[in-house]
Amino acid sequence: MADDDQDLADRTAALAQAFINAIPHSRELGMRLVEIGRGTAEMMVPYDDRFIGDPTTGVMHGGVMTALLDSCSGAAVMSHPEAPAGTATIDLRIDYMRPAEPGAEVHARAECYRVTRNVAFVRAIAFTHDADDPVATSAGAFTVERGRSGGEA
Amino acid sequence: MNRRPPEPVQVIKQRRDAALERLAGNVPFIAYLGVQFERMGDELTARLPFDDKLIGNPFLPALHGGATGAFLEITAIVELAWSVVWQMMEGGGEAAEEIEAGAFPPMPRTIDFTVDYLRSGLPRDAYARATVNRSGRRYASVHVEAWQDNRARLFAQATGHFMMPR
Numbered sequence: 001m002a003d004d005d006q007d008l009a010d011r012t013a014a015l016a017q018a019f020i021n022a023i024p025h026s027r028e029l030g031m032r033l034v035e036i037g038r039g040t041a042e043m044m045v046p047y048d049d050r051f052i053g054d055p056t057t058g059v060m061h062g063g064v065m066t067a068l069l070d071s072c073s074g075a076a077v078m079s080h081p082e083a084p085a086g087t088a089t090i091d092l093r094i095d096y097m098r099p100a101e102p103g104a105e106v107h108a109r110a111e112c113y114r115v116t117r118n119v120a121f122v123r124a125i126a127f128t129h130d131a132d133d134p135v136a137t138s139a140g141a142f143t144v145e146r147g148r149s150g151g152e153a
Numbered sequence: 154m155n156r157r158p159p160e161p162v163q164v165i166k167q168r169r170d171a172a173l174e175r176l177a178g179n180v181p182f183i184a185y186l187g188v189q190f191e192r193m194g195d196e197l198t199a200r201l202p203f204d205d206k207l208i209g210n211p212f213l214p215a216l217h218g219g220a221t222g223a224f225l226e227i228t229a230i231v232e233l234a235w236s237v238v239w240q241m242m243e244g245g246g247e248a249a250e251e252i253e254a255g256a257f258p259p260m261p262r263t264i265d266f267t268v269d270y271l272r273s274g275l276p277r278d279a280y281a282r283a284t285v286n287r288s289g290r291r292y293a294s295v296h297v298e299a300w301q302d303n304r305a306r307l308f309a310q311a312t313g314h315f316m317m318p319r
Contacts, residue, residue, distance in 0.1 A: 025217035028206040052181040054260055061182035062263045063226050067219025074218075088210075089218040093267040 009036075019078075026071050029064065033075065039112040041075035043068060046105045058102035062094070062136075065126050068108045069094060069138040073122040076110035077142045080120065085147035087120060092140040100135045104128040118144050172238055172252060173197075177231050186220065188227050195239050199228040201279040208276065216274025221299065225281060225311040226266055229295040232283035233261050233315055259318035261293060266313040274308050275301055291317055 017033045020026050020043075029051070034042040045051075045068045053061025070092055077087045100106050109131065110124035120142040125134040169192065177183055177190050186207070191198045201207070201224045209217025237258055241248035251257075283297035292314060299309045 022211060023217065024206050024208040024211065025220050026209070029219075050181050050185045055179050055181065056259070061180070061223065061227070062230075062266065063182060063186070063219070063223025066222035066226060066266070066268070067217065070217075070219040070222060088215075088273065089268075089270045091267065091269050092218070092222065093265065094263075095265045096263045099262075 020071070020075075023071070025067065029067055031068065031071060034107065036075065036079050039076055039080035039115075040110065041072050041079055042107060042109045043072040043075065044105050044107045047103050052102075057099065059099040060102075060106070062096060065096075065100075065106065065136050066092070066094060068106060069110070069124050069126055069136065070140070072108040072110040073112075073124050073138065073140045074142065076112040076122050076124070077115075077120040077144075080112045080115050082115045084115075084120065084144040086145035087142045088145070090119070090141040090143055092138055094136050094138045096136050097134050100126075100128050106135060107131075112142075115144060120144050168242070168253070172242055173235065175255065175257060176234050176238060180227075182223070183227055183231075186223060186227070188224060190231060195235075197228075197232055197235060197282070199224065199231070199281045199283075201281070203277045203279075210273070213273060214276050216276070216279070218268075218270060221270065221274050221279070221309050222266070222268045222311070224279060225268060225297045225299055225309060226263065226313065228281040228299075229266070229283045229297045229311065229313050230261060230263070230315070232297070233285055233288070233293055233295050234258075236285050236288065237261075237317075261315040261317055264292070264314040264316055266311060268309060268311040270309055272306070272308045277301055279308070280304075289317070291319075293317055 030046050051060045051064045108126045112122045114121040122140045124138045126136040127134045189200045207220040208214050242252045279301050281299040287294040297311050298307050300307050
């Protein structure tokens with residue numbers, strides 16, 4: 001039973017990574033899926049000189065956090081037990097707590113904590129070394145696209 | 154009365170373009186996404202030329218929400234920094250000399266940023282303009298709108314708060 005669960009988890013993770021690789025922008029930014037659960041996801045983006053937002057400090061641009069938090073939140077929606085056939089961001093609010101240290105990879109953890117008929121609600125954090133000392137937090141609303149009955153998803 | 158002759162238009166243009174280039178041209182992530190700024194007087198329009206690497210949904214296809222969000226945030230920060238530099242540059246005196254010498258104030262820091270995704274981003278060029286709605290000594294509030302083919306049909310908008318550099 002536990003082995004079956006592990007098996008399923010491995011296959012889900014492999015599928016999810018393939019899914020990320022199929023998203024050109026996420027692949028370009030070097031995003032990787034660390035973990036996927038039931039309505040939760042962890043992703044990371046490595047530090048890259050090309051993504052610097054402030055050349056005087058070497059801190060990565062906030063836009064990289066936006067992409068990471070958006071992707072990770074979307075993955076959490078798709079991994080929810082009431083998984084929609086598809087999803088798109090309705091809105092995403094990001095609060096920046098502190099700059100990410102230059103050189104450090106940034107991780108994001110997202111939790112899809114509620115799915116209604118039409119909307120999925122997700123909160124997420126971005127951090128470098130310590131999840132209790134986040135770089136940024138986010139709250140987002142996502143569409144829930146139900147596959148048309150009898151049609152494609 | 155002795156009036157100084159006005160500066161030649163080319164000199165003024167060159168100074169303003171050089172200031173803008175210094176603000177936006179040295180940021181690796183702006184270059185990575187391919188965002189460019191067009192200037193008419195003090196008004197800036199950001200352009201995001203379409204590229205395959207910006208795609209988030211290859212089936213539609215549609216721009217990645219992260220790419221759209223990053224484009225809006227870049228536009229908002231550059232507009233805000235530009236409004237400060239413009240004031241210094243055009244106000245004359247010491248501040249203008251600092252800008253002339255390349256001593257720019259540090260970039261504003263994002264406190265929060267909220268993106269509204271209004272419709273999916275099409276696989277073509279996008280444009281954005283930002284408005285600084287409030288700019289105090291410490292905090293600023295900036296709104297930004299993005300469109301593609303039709304200026305009246307926004308595909309995304311955002312509001313952000315920023316900490317002004319001291």
